[in-house]
Amino acid sequence: MTDVPSPGRRGFLRRSIAIVPAAGALTATGFVAGQQVAAQAASAPAAAASPPYTPVYFHAEEWAFIQAAVARLIPSDDTGPGAIEAGVPEFIDRQMEGAFGQAATWYMQGPFVPSSPLFGYQGKMLPREVYRAGIAATDAWCKQQKGGKRFAELDTGTQDEVLKGLDGGTIQFAEVGAKDFFTFLLQNTKEGYFSDPIHGGNKNAVAWKMIGFPGARADFLDWVDKPGVHYPLPPVSINGPQG
Amino acid sequence: MATIKKPSVDAVLVGFGWTGAIMGMELTAAGLKVLALERGENRDTVPDFAYPRITDELSYGIRGKLFQNLSKETVTIRHTPADVAVPYRQHGSFLLGDGVGGAGVHWNGHHWRALPADLQLRSTYEARYGKKFIPEGMYLQDFGVTYDELEPHFDMFEKICGTSGKAGNLKGQIQAGGNPFEGWRANEYPLPPLASPNSAVLFEKAARELGYHPFPQAAANASRAYTNPHGAQLGPCNFCGFCERYGCYMYAKASPQTTLLPTLMKRSNFELRTRSHVQRVNMSPDGKRATGVTYIDAQGNEVEQPADLVVLCAYQMHNVRLLLLSNIGKKYDPATGEGVVGRSYAYQLNGGATLHFDKDQPMNPFVGAGASGHAMDDFDGDNFDHGPLGFVGGATINCINTGGRPIQQLALPAGTPTWGAAWKKAAKENYVYQTSVGSQGSVMAYRDNYLDLDPTYKDAFGQPLLRMTFDWKDNDMAMTAFIGSKVEQIAKAMGPKHISMGFKKKGDHYDVRPYQSTHNTGGAVMGTDPKTSAINRYLQVWDVPNVFVMGASAFPQNFGYNPTAVVGALAYWSAKAIRETYLKNPGALA
Numbered sequence: 001m002t003d004v005p006s007p008g009r010r011g012f013l014r015r016s017i018a019i020v021p022a023a024g025a026l027t028a029t030g031f032v033a034g035q036q037v038a039a040q041a042a043s044a045p046a047a048a049a050s051p052p053y054t055p056v057y058f059h060a061e062e063w064a065f066i067q068a069a070v071a072r073l074i075p076s077d078d079t080g081p082g083a084i085e086a087g088v089p090e091f092i093d094r095q096m097e098g099a100f101g102q103a104a105t106w107y108m109q110g111p112f113v114p115s116s117p118l119f120g121y122q123g124k125m126l127p128r129e130v131y132r133a134g135i136a137a138t139d140a141w142c143k144q145q146k147g148g149k150r151f152a153e154l155d156t157g158t159q160d161e162v163l164k165g166l167d168g169g170t171i172q173f174a175e176v177g178a179k180d181f182f183t184f185l186l187q188n189t190k191e192g193y194f195s196d197p198i199h200g201g202n203k204n205a206v207a208w209k210m211i212g213f214p215g216a217r218a219d220f221l222d223w224v225d226k227p228g229v230h231y232p233l234p235p236v237s238i239n240g241p242q243g
Numbered sequence: 244m245a246t247i248k249k250p251s252v253d254a255v256l257v258g259f260g261w262t263g264a265i266m267g268m269e270l271t272a273a274g275l276k277v278l279a280l281e282r283g284e285n286r287d288t289v290p291d292f293a294y295p296r297i298t299d300e301l302s303y304g305i306r307g308k309l310f311q312n313l314s315k316e317t318v319t320i321r322h323t324p325a326d327v328a329v330p331y332r333q334h335g336s337f338l339l340g341d342g343v344g345g346a347g348v349h350w351n352g353h354h355w356r357a358l359p360a361d362l363q364l365r366s367t368y369e370a371r372y373g374k375k376f377i378p379e380g381m382y383l384q385d386f387g388v389t390y391d392e393l394e395p396h397f398d399m400f401e402k403i404c405g406t407s408g409k410a411g412n413l414k415g416q417i418q419a420g421g422n423p424f425e426g427w428r429a430n431e432y433p434l435p436p437l438a439s440p441n442s443a444v445l446f447e448k449a450a451r452e453l454g455y456h457p458f459p460q461a462a463a464n465a466s467r468a469y470t471n472p473h474g475a476q477l478g479p480c481n482f483c484g485f486c487e488r489y490g491c492y493m494y495a496k497a498s499p500q501t502t503l504l505p506t507l508m509k510r511s512n513f514e515l516r517t518r519s520h521v522q523r524v525n526m527s528p529d530g531k532r533a534t535g536v537t538y539i540d541a542q543g544n545e546v547e548q549p550a551d552l553v554v555l556c557a558y559q560m561h562n563v564r565l566l567l568l569s570n571i572g573k574k575y576d577p578a579t580g581e582g583v584v585g586r587s588y589a590y591q592l593n594g595g596a597t598l599h600f601d602k603d604q605p606m607n608p609f610v611g612a613g614a615s616g617h618a619m620d621d622f623d624g625d626n627f628d629h630g631p632l633g634f635v636g637g638a639t640i641n642c643i644n645t646g647g648r649p650i651q652q653l654a655l656p657a658g659t660p661t662w663g664a665a666w667k668k669a670a671k672e673n674y675v676y677q678t679s680v681g682s683q684g685s686v687m688a689y690r691d692n693y694l695d696l697d698p699t700y701k702d703a704f705g706q707p708l709l710r711m712t713f714d715w716k717d718n719d720m721a722m723t724a725f726i727g728s729k730v731e732q733i734a735k736a737m738g739p740k741h742i743s744m745g746f747k748k749k750g751d752h753y754d755v756r757p758y759q760s761t762h763n764t765g766g767a768v769m770g771t772d773p774k775t776s777a778i779n780r781y782l783q784v785w786d787v788p789n790v791f792v793m794g795a796s797a798f799p800q801n802f803g804y805n806p807t808a809v810v811g812a813l814a815y816w817s818a819k820a821i822r823e824t825y826l827k828n829p830g831a832l833a
Contacts, residue, residue, distance in 0.1 A: 072662075072663065073662040073663065074662065074663075074666075074667055075663065075664050075667070077664055077667075079664065079667055079668045079671055080667065080671055082667070099306065100306065103314075104314060105306070105307065105310075105312045105313055105314055106313055106314060106332050106333050107313045107314055107316075107317040107330045107331070107332045107700075108314060108332070109330070109700065109701065111699065113327060113329050115327075115329045116752075117756075118752055118753070118754040118755060118756065119320060119329050119331075119755055119756075120331070120332060120333055120335055120755055120756050121332060121333060122329055122330075122332065160663070163662075167661075167662075186661065186662055189662075190650060191301055191305060191650055194300075194649040194650045194653070195299075195300060195301035195305075195650060196298075196299050196300065196301065198299070199301055207649070208649070210670075210671050211649060211653070211670055211671055211674035211675070212674055212675040213609055213647070213648075213649050213674065214609055215298075216295050216298040216299075218294065218295070218298045218481075218483035218484060218485055218492075219481045219482075219483055220481065220482040220483065220484065220607075220609065220610040220611075221479070221480075221481040221482055223482070223607065223610050224438040224439075224440055224482045224610050224615070225438050227440075227441035227444055228441060228603070228604055228605065229605070229607075230605050230607075230675070231605075231607055231609075231610075238295045238296060238298060238299060
């Protein structure tokens with residue numbers, strides 16, 4: 001398996017062959033929902049079809065991290081499109097500048113008391129600040145532990161190992177909660193993958209096509225009494241038909 | 244000191260959701276000059292819930308565009324009185340409403356009448372199992388109003404909503420196809436049940452073959468075009484899949500906007516002021532009467548609004564907080580067990596099984612309505628013998644398909660990694676074939692689950708936040724373990740290739756992060772004893788006769804149902820007492 005490091009090269013489509021953990025508890029059938037959609041999903045238009053996105057919040061090194069990390073969280077492989085084709089980095093950058101990144105609708109008054117994770121995120125830092133500090137801390141950790149390379153410069157197997165460390169609590173940082181950072185990153189990655197294309201991710205509704213969700217069609221009166229029949233129509237966005 | 248003083252009104256309503264709209268209709272009909280104060284914005288089907296913008300899962304379902312902005316006000320939460328509470332900083336466990344229509348805009352329309360036994364729970368258990376059956380520290384109480392008294396109001400609220408369902412008990416005669424456990428009803432539902440999604444058809448068959456009594460979930464999602472008694476027209480639900488957390492673009496989901504406001508907003512003796520944030524109820528020097536309310540308007544002015552009658556129509560938590568901020572009623576103290584305001588906060592304990600089927604059985608989870616599916620009541624309320632089981636309460640079990648929206652509702656088999664190639668493969672292979680069987684369980688009231696004001700955290704106006712002290716108790720965990728065994732039995736009988744069980748177990752603590760239920764109850768409970776209830780059976784504050792308190796804050800404990808229909812019926816019941824008795828001779832009704 002090979003992977004080309006592409007720090008800072010916008011619009012570059014990372015292709016990688018994923019390793020499927022042997023521990024997968026699935027009896028996979030390989031079936032694609034909505035047969036008429038299958039062909040389109042398998043040959044999803046590349047992100048290069050849309051003009052390259054210039055990040056507004058993230059710096060070049062941060063942008064390289066975001067692209068590398070989301071490409072591991074939702075990889076590109078024969079199963080279907082990954083986070084890169086879906087435009088997830090653009091989605092996350094836009095979220096940083098919006099209400100989510102600024103915690104505009106969260107209660108952010110102190111005191112900020114360390115407490116059990118059961119009470120949700122209790123940090124003083126805004127999500128965008130957690131990203132900035134989290135990326136810097138992860139890159140610094142990688143440089144120290146992985147031969148002077150930043151996260152985006154590592155091979156994909158090592159990147160997975162680092163992400164698992166952030167997720168599982170084996171990597172900790174003094175200046176920012178590693179788990180908080182990973183939780184936001186994974187949440188936003190999945191949001192960008194599955195949200196309506198109007199938000200910058202899920203380009204051409206590629207993720208919806210892959211799973212068989214019709215998106216903004218939102219009218220199934222003629223389908224509710226058709227048990228056991230696959231829905232035939234491809235998804236639409238709030239903006240209209242998708243590729 | 245107020246900077247602006249407005250002319251007096253006959254009645255001021257604090258909050259303008261379901262109960263505000265019902266009270267507005269009833270009190271204006273009685274000839275009163277009524278003012279509703281709503282802290283949020285005005286909202287209507289057009290433009291606020293219009294297609295296609297409303298079908299945006301990220302903005303509405305995940306970021307909560309219609310929910311309360313927690314940056315201005317939230318609650319704090321802790322597990323025990325010995326802990327320090329921390330703020331509920333992001334929406335998770337429950338979703339507080341905001342704006343005209345309140346949470347009545349973004350509910351999903353499960354329409355349940357309380358069981359007769361639910362309204363007289365202590366009497367029922369004492370008679371059937373003896374006093375000793377009720378555990379130490381549990382506050383089990385009767386509502387103080389009976390099913391027979393509420394029946395006409397349940398009936399009225401169903402007609403207002405255009406509820407779709409099948410009667411199970413018509414005037415005492417059990418009807419095939421309905422809920423045989425329900426209380427008697429004078430009339431069939433206004434509309435026939437919604438069509439059943441595939442998964443609910445399987446659930447119905449499995450439950451029936453196991454000897455249970457499934458029936459179509461009664462839905463405040465109109466199954467046909469409908470005109471309600473006020474002339475409001477509802478459209479037929481089209482199973483769009485964007486129901487709970489969203490406004491309804493089809494005019495099919497009952498909300499204040501679709502059922503009551505078209506009439507109410509035209510009445511010359513009614514006024515609505517939005518962006519008017521009530522700070523407190525103002526009291527006479529002797530504390531025996533309310534003189535009106537003080538609110539902050541959109542420009543930040545403090546406004547004094549005199550009124551003869553004050554009706555708290557906000558959400559359960561906000562009603563309790565306003566009583567505490569206004570020093571109305573005696574504050575509850577868990578150390579002594581004395582006091583009533585904040586007492587008996589309760590919640591719900593839900594569980595579920597996620598089912599995945601083979602590729603020849605697509606469940607099409609995106610085809611859904613807020614309340615489309617089947618439910619069963621065999622293990623709810625006191626519909627089964629608790630004697631050998633040793634716990635109080637029960638749960639409804641259902642298979643409801645609300646939309647399968649992929650950010651929130653993609654459900655993968657247990658053991659699937661949360662990211663990476665295997666996660667993606669599982670998402671692709673399972674989404675179309677997923678469904679769930681859920682349970683909605685009762686939570687009783689306990690001495691140390693309660694609400695008061697937080698000593699540290701403040702809202703945007705500098706007033707203390709409400710503090711919730713709550714954790715799961717053994718009785719309710721025993722209930723959910725029992726229900727879980729039934730859910731698993733039914734799920735297996737539906738014949739999926741894979742089942743993932745999700746039920747809490749003894750020792751689990753309340754986790755505020757995942758969504759669970761916006762069925763928060765208690766804190767200003769109704770009853771017949773002023774030592775154990777904040778309001779009397781007419782929802783009137785015991786010692787302050789010109790203040791009434793609507794909402795689920797009145798429930799002495801929670802049950803296995805969604806609360807809205809009971810909240811609606813109690814508002815009509817209270818309005819009738821105001822119109823027929825109180826207005827002729829203002830004073831204590833009980």
